[in-house]
Amino acid sequence: MCSSDLSDAHSAVPIEEDSLAENFQREDLHPLDMFRAFQTLHDQGASHEEIAARFFVSATFVQQRLRLARVSAKLQEIYEQDGMKLEQLMAFTVTDDHARQEQVWEALENSWSKEPQQIRRLLTETTVRASDRRALFVGVDAYVAAGGVVLRDLFEADNGGWLQDPALLDRLVGDRLKSIADEIAAEGWKWIVVDADLPYGYNHGLRAIAGTPVGLTDAERAEREALRAEYDRLEAEYGESDELPDDVDQRLGQIETALEAFESRPMHYDGAEIARAGVFISIDRDGDLVVDRAHVRPEDEAMQAVDGHSAEPGCATENEDSRHNPSARAIITIGAQASEPEEDDGDTIKPLPERLVIELTAHRTLALRNALAENQHVAITALLHRLVLDTFGQRSAIGCVEAFVRHVHLPWQDVGLKDSPAAKAVHERHEAWKSDIPLDDDEALWAWLDGLDEASRQTLLAHCVSYGINALFERPNPYGSGVSQHGLDQRRREADRLSRATGLDMVDAGWRPTVDNYLGRVTKSRILEAVREGAGDQAAQLIDHLKKADMAKEAERLLADSGWLPEPLRLRGNDAARPNVGEEADLPEFLAGDDEDGSATHETAAHAVAAG
Known part of the structure; x- marks a missing residue:
């Protein structure tokens, strides 16, 4: 369509728009003037291609300028008055939430860091990238088909955009993982843990069952040999080439993948072992399914008779009974929550969930750590107590001085722990000491410590000793890996003793029962x-x-x-x-x-x- 035709089609503003088009050719037209001209024509029915033809630009350029309609009028005015750069204005187009746009600009306006990338990050921090492992696992198409919205950025490479509904995505991921878990449960496993992002060391302390690879069929064996022969032929033919042809390079990659699949054979396990073992199901960083079978928890190990022999033949264990019972199903746990059985609303008081106990005792550990650091006398007594046991108890030691403090990690934490009074006090005290200590020079550190007055030395010692405090609950392991029940009881007794010595009260330390933490x-x-x-x-x-x-x-x-406290936070003998x-x-x-x-x-x- 020529320019005159377009003017005839939209005669309401032909002269004005033709004038703008001429100005655009002669000099740089202000981007907002250009956007408004584009918007006027677009509102009158002109396509991107028609507008592009009139202004001698590409249709993509027109799309980008029209995207500025998503930006609030307030921010457009700030840009027009040179209050921000065009790149910053364009960054706001990743969302059409004007209130959120203005909120982000107010937060960044007086900041030294208000680059476009920072603006996009803040605007999309409640979304999920299309490159996220969860999105790759379910597929963006499936997410969109379920009603999800994908936000795209026309101005920058966005790697597929951002998924606007994380809750929907998580539901789709959970549904697919649960469906896979149901299929695997039919193999007879006792339990299945499903988590899109399993933590590091998730199988620590578990025994891996030894299985045997399922053998290849004659057809599979013949296919493998044919692939190896083809691979060797291509290597011999092109091995001396500086650069492989694209089709050859692609074929070699396909053969390597196929051969690796032959090496990763399914495993066959003993039926009795399957009945007491479990499976972990997760997603790797590329969105691929990961199924890690055949792990036995310590409490599920076969019971042994006192004389070291197994139980009497013919006396089926509970697991064996359930394996022959078609109604028995694996307990499938999604994330931290078991999907079955459903909660019983009866009057029976059941034990607290293990993870909740760990989180509660993390609060106690941190509060006790803070209390010990504030009481030099008790801290030095605790250290001396440890040293006396090591010295006079004839315990084996390796190294020059085996008196040490191991920083105790808190594996499970509720959302309020990092903001608790104890956490803040420990952090502030640590940073204050850290800024003074010459850690880069060992000789200088010795001289600095040697020169401290006695009160400062005791305060620093108390702080260091406090980092070894461990009042955490752990699942006892009678098989040598981890803490035993006796060790756990001893830990609890010592934590109570230190709490009484320091005067620690978890209520005074700021803990209150809330919906989130208990x-x-x-x-x-x-x-x-x-x-x-x-x-x-x-x-x-x-x-x-x-x-x-x-x-x-x-x-x-x-x-x-x-002043109420749950049992894991109470001193033994004290009221609730x-x-x-x-x-x-x-x-x-x-x-x-x-x-x-x-x-x-x-x-x-x-x-x-x-x-x-």
Whole structure:
């Protein structure tokens, strides 16, 4: 279509637009003026190609300029007044959320770092890149087919863009992994752990079952030999070439992949071993499925008789019974949560989930670490206690001086741990010492330590000793890898002793039961038990009819100032809470009446109890 035809088609602004087009050819037109001209024509029905023809630019260029319509008018005005660069303005087009755009600019406006890449990162931090392992695993097409939206950046290479709905993506990943786990469960495994991102050392302490590779069939063996012969022929023909032809290079790669598949044969395992072993299912960094079979947990090892022989023949173990029971299924755990069985809402108080206990004891470990660092006398006593045991207990030691502090890692942490008062105090103290210590020169370090006054030396010693504190719960392992039950009991006793010596109280240290760190993680029976212990029986009766989510929320409010602690955080022999005796718990907001004489409140509470 020629220019005159386009003018006829959109006669409302032909002269103005022709003038802009001429100005664009003669001099640099302001990008916003160009965008507005493009937008006017586009609103009147002109295609990208028609607009490009009028302004003598590419259709892609028109698309990029029209993308500026996604940017808020406020930011466009800032750009027009030279408050930002064009590259920065274009970076905001990755989202059409104007409020979020303006929020990001306000955060960066006075910052030294407001490059386009920084703007894009902040605007897309709640999205998932298409190159993420989860997106590669399910496929962007499947995500879009399920209703997901993909955000693209026309101005920069975006590697497939950003997926706007992480929750949908995680659901698709979980559904696919669960489907795969169901198929593998049919092989007879006792348990299956499914996690898109298994942690480092996930199989530590587990015994790997020895299996035998499934043999090749005659057809597979013949195919493998043919591939090897073809590979050798191509290598001999092109081995001396400086550069392989593309088709030859591609074929060699295909052959290598096929031969590797022959080497990675499925394994055959003994049926009795399968019945007590499990499988880990995950995704690697490239989005490929990873299935790691045949691991036995210590508690699932076959029981041995006292004389060292196995159980009597004919006495089937529980695992063997379940293997012959067609209704028995592997327990499939998705992430940190077991997908079966469903929670029983009965009155039985069950043990706390293992991960929750680990997270709770991580709080205690950090609080005790802080308390010990603030009490030089107890810290030095603890160190001397350790040294006396090593010296007079005739324990083996390697090296010159085997008195050391091993920094204890906290493997599982809830979201509030890093912001707890103890965490902040430990970090600030550590950074203050670190800025003064000459770590780069060993001789200088010795001289610096030697020159410290006695009070500073004791303070520093207490800080260093505190990093060896370990009050964490671990699953006992009677087979030598990890801590034994005796060792775990000893750890708990010593943690209690140090807590009493330092005067540590987890309530004073800032721990409070919340939905996130405890109440939302346990059964309804556990929630009611906590409220009874911390706020009294009447308070528990007020909420016992609620659904779990509402119950946990109200329990958090009722227990906020009660001083209640879960068992892993208590000193042995201490009460669960320090309730205010004689005080009645306030009613939940949605149960509280407006009557001032209190009678309505009593009747409402009685009705709530009856309804429960």
